[in-house]
Amino acid sequence: MQSNTPGSKSNVGNDSWLVSAILWFDRKPRTAEGSPLLKRPVLPVCDPRSNARNVCRYLAYGSNLCASTFQDNRGIQPISAVNVIVPELRLAWDVPGIPYVEPCYANAKRRPGHVQSSTSRPLTGDRDPEALVGVVYEISADDFAHILRTEGQGYMDTEVECFRLQVNTNGVTACPREPPFKAHAVLARDTTSKRRQDMQPSSRYLGLLVTGAREHNLPKEHVASLQSVATYKTSTVGQCIGKSLFAFFWFIPVLVGVALERQMADENGKIPGWVNSMVDKCYLAMWWTHDYLFGPLFGDGARSVH
Secondary structure: OOOOOOOOHHHOOOOOHHHHHHHHOOOOOOOOOOOOOOOOOOOOEOOOOOOOOOEEEEEEOOHHHOHHHHHHHOOOOOOEEEEEEEOOEEEEEEEEEEOOOEEEEEEEEEOOOOOOOOOOOOOOOOOOOOOEEEEEEEEEHHHHHHHHHHHOOOEEEEEEEEEEOEEOOOOOEEOOOOOOEEEEEEEEOOOHHHOOOOOOOEHHHHHHHHHHHHHOOOOHHHHHHHHOOOOEOOOOHHHHHHHHHHHHHHHHHHHHHHHHHHHHOOOOOOOOHHHHHHHHHHHHHHHHHHHHHHHHHHOOOOOOOO
């Protein structure tokens, strides 16, 4: 979802008041001492060989790449960061969001036949163009629990093997000859509501990924690939009307679901199963009303109409 949370408040348009309301729940409280949160520190490079205690390695591939989302909005204070490639995963746009507003979010999906092991030969030279590119942050256990809490329904924490990326003497980004290291990745669960393949992200949400990729100097090929993704736009009068009515109709149910997830999560960020089930059913119902009511009446809320 990387995240079913929309992203940075600074990039939310005036008509996306539903998104703004959801983002409020992602804010991390200030420390007990009241000290201000650090914002956009210059991060040292993560050493994959280190094994610091009480520190989690978290793989970001969606809107959490962007400092305005990860550090400013969510209040996460990264210790270090390193660019990586994950051959066993690929980027997908199949996590349903809110029709007309944020149709979908980024997800990392496993690639059959690409499961790595600690004895795998390190990648060198040309990179697999389909392999997931991202950033591994070192963060505190408390910050990682906050991430799990704010990712919301339908996500699971799993460990994946990452290969470090670096720029060689020729200015080419490649993987050095060294073994992979483990990092936590938050992936969408494979439920019925997660099987849509016909959605487009909003330009606002995609912009967070592009900005984050540039901030971390990820490979130019990856940035170009993100920029080539078609985005959703309301291009007809019907879609504009449908967008306003849909957001008004679903404002309270979505907000209640988000609030429940944030409040019911335990100290480790785990959300009770009954809450996950309830919110998942809410999203299923929301997309049902789009597919059979709003869509036919006002126009597609998942893909642009050309």
